[in-house]
Amino acid sequence: MLIRTGRDGFQHPIASEITPRAVYEQRRSLLKLMAGGAAGGALAAWVGREALAQAVQRPNKLAALPGAKSGVAGAATMEKVTDYKDATTYNNFYEFGTDKDDPAKNAHTLKTRPWTVEVDGLVKKPAKYTLEDLVKLSAQEERIYRLRCVEGWSMVIPWVGYSMSKLIEKVEPLGSAKYVEFITLADKATMPYVGSRVLEWPYVEGLRLDEAMNPLTLLTFGMYGEVLPNQNGAPVRLVVPWKYGFKSGKSLVKIRFTDKEPRISWNKSAPQEYGFYSNVNPNVDHPRWSQATERRIGEDGLFAKKRKTLMFNGYEPQVGQLYAGMDLKKFY
Numbered sequence: 079m080l081i082r083t084g085r086d087g088f089q090h091p092i093a094s095e096i097t098p099r100a101v102y103e104q105r106r107s108l109l110k111l112m113a114g115g116a117a118g119g120a121l122a123a124w125v126g127r128e129a130l131a132q133a134v135q136r137p138n139k140l141a142a143l144p145g146a147k148s149g150v151a152g153a154a155t156m157e158k159v160t161d162y163k164d165a166t167t168y169n170n171f172y173e174f175g176t177d178k179d180d181p182a183k184n185a186h187t188l189k190t191r192p193w194t195v196e197v198d199g200l201v202k203k204p205a206k207y208t209l210e211d212l213v214k215l216s217a218q219e220e221r222i223y224r225l226r227c228v229e230g231w232s233m234v235i236p237w238v239g240y241s242m243s244k245l246i247e248k249v250e251p252l253g254s255a256k257y258v259e260f261i262t263l264a265d266k267a268t269m270p271y272v273g274s275r276v277l278e279w280p281y282v283e284g285l286r287l288d289e290a291m292n293p294l295t296l297l298t299f300g301m302y303g304e305v306l307p308n309q310n311g312a313p314v315r316l317v318v319p320w321k322y323g324f325k326s327g328k329s330l331v332k333i334r335f336t337d338k339e340p341r342i343s344w345n346k347s348a349p350q351e352y353g354f355y356s357n358v359n360p361n362v363d364h365p366r367w368s369q370a371t372e373r374r375i376g377e378d379g380l381f382a383k384k385r386k387t388l389m390f391n392g393y394e395p396q397v398g399q400l401y402a403g404m405d406l407k408k409f410y
């Protein structure tokens with residue numbers, strides 16, 4: 079669905095990316111009501127969501143991937159962990175569709191074995207890692223991170239992985255390496271929306287080298303003590319907890335070290351809305367809405383209070399110094 083804004087006629091491709099969840103769900107059930115006749119439509123919508131939640135409810139069907147509690151500062155918020163059901167049925171993974179429940183419905187086609195991640199560019203030791211080698215490269219840790227999306231929803235998830243810095247140290251970046259580019263799978267055969275005009279494919283993300291080296295940046299293989307469900311970015315993704323969710327690329331296949339700032343997918347699609355840095359910042363509004371508050375998934379009923387969004391998503395003590403002296407209104 080195209081939405082036209084007043085400013086410079088920019089068209090945003092998808093309503094669901096920018097619509098707060100409560101509004102979006104209301105609108106969907108309303109549409110279904112209108113389509114199916116009042117009672118029948120409402121029932122169908124309810125049954126649909128329940129069935130999806132049932133289908134992903136975890137009778138431990140995924141392989142266990144436990145991690146020892148992390149010793150990294152800031153790696154364990156004490157906030158209530160989001161229900162597994164919510165974290166696995168309300169996703170953004172555009173390769174599988176643009177509705178929040180599309181990834182849970184469609185990502186079963188993703189083939190996560192065999193899987194390799196190629197690390198190249200400005201490094202002394204470029205290498206191709208099999209998933210198995212990558213999993214074993216360092217000890218798995220559990221980290222309970224907040225993840226906040228541009229659209230205003232947030233979650234608290236127990237991720238399992240290890241600091242990206244462990245991999246970076248292994249490949250030994252050259253002095254000229256300043257950025258890291260994260261390239262994700264774009265396989266038309268298994269990802270039905272690759273080729274659609276929503277975004278340029280593959281989905282590409284990037285970090286400055288010092289951001290990637292920050293111990294909080296997590297190379298992630300699991301969540302809730304199990305391997306990642308496909309819809310959450312199996313078999314390996316990034317989690318960068320102080321940045322908006324889209325910086326956390328899913329289903330990584332290539333990691334490349336560069337001397338130039340990588341062109342990232344969302345920035346290409348809408349440069350005035352999504353900057354390279356995309357640090358969570360309540361003081362810098364999105365061009366079309368405030369970023370000062372958020373809704374925690376699972377608490378987004380009609381009467382749930384919004385939460386105040388914290389600078390760098392609450393990770394300022396750990397990452398604030400990375401941006402000392404930078405104008406974050408300019409480098410959004």
Ligand SMILES: Nc1nc2c(c(=O)[nH]1)N[C@H]1C(S)=C(S)[C@@H](COP(=O)(O)O)O[C@H]1N2
Pocket residue numbers: 165168169170171172173225226227228262263281309310311322323324325326327328329
């Ligand atoms: N490859 C890929 N990675 C992606 C996305 C995507 O569409 N494709 N969406 C991003 C966005 S917008 C968010 S908010 C997070 C969502 O992660 P989650 O579904 O595990 O909560 O994944 C990010 N990583």
Ligand SMILES: [Mo]
Pocket residue numbers: 170227228229322323324
């Ligand atoms: Mo997002």
